[in-house]
Amino acid sequence: MLLNTELAMHGAVKAQDRRTSPPILLVTKKGSKQLIVDYYSKRKMAGVAVGIIRGIARYYHESDRVKVTRLTPIGESRVQIKVDFT
Numbered sequence: 550m551l552l553n554t555e556l557a558m559h560g561a562v563k564a565q566d567r568r569t570s571p572p573i574l575l576v577t578k579k580g581s582k583q584l585i586v587d588y589y590s591k592r593k594m595a596g597v598a599v600g601i602i603r604g605i606a607r608y609y610h611e612s613d614r615v616k617v618t619r620l621t622p623i624g625e626s627r628v629q630i631k632v633d634f635t
């Protein structure tokens with residue numbers, strides 16, 4: 550789901566209504582058990598992104614298998630988030 554958010558979700562939001570400006574999320578797969586989420590938005594809401602990632606894990610009953618780590622300071626317009634799966 551995280552790998553497809555940019556194209557399938559935020560991309561679709563933007564395509565349907567040009568007034569919206571969802572954040573740009575560049576999600577890169579590092580091996581089979583790690584994702585790097587590169588967040589960019591002038592709104593500086595990467596803290597919300599961390600909460601959404603944890604919320605999705607909880608929804609799928611994967612909280613104990615998913616570890617979310619902030620790699621760079623959270624209050625910036627560009628933030629890197631690491632997601633490890635065990």
Ligand code: HEM
Pocket residue numbers: 551554558559562568569570571572574586590591592593594595597598599601602
């Ligand atoms: C079901 C999937 C998703 C949908 C339908 C969705 C939709 C949206 C919409 C409609 C907005 C408001 C855009 C605007 O008003 O301009 C938004 C903002 C946001 N989304 Fe998503 N989103 C989804 C998944 C995610 C995921 C997986 C993340 C994080 C990894 C995320 C992070 C954010 C953040 C942080 C914002 C706040 C705006 C900003 O930072 O600029 N979203 N999203």
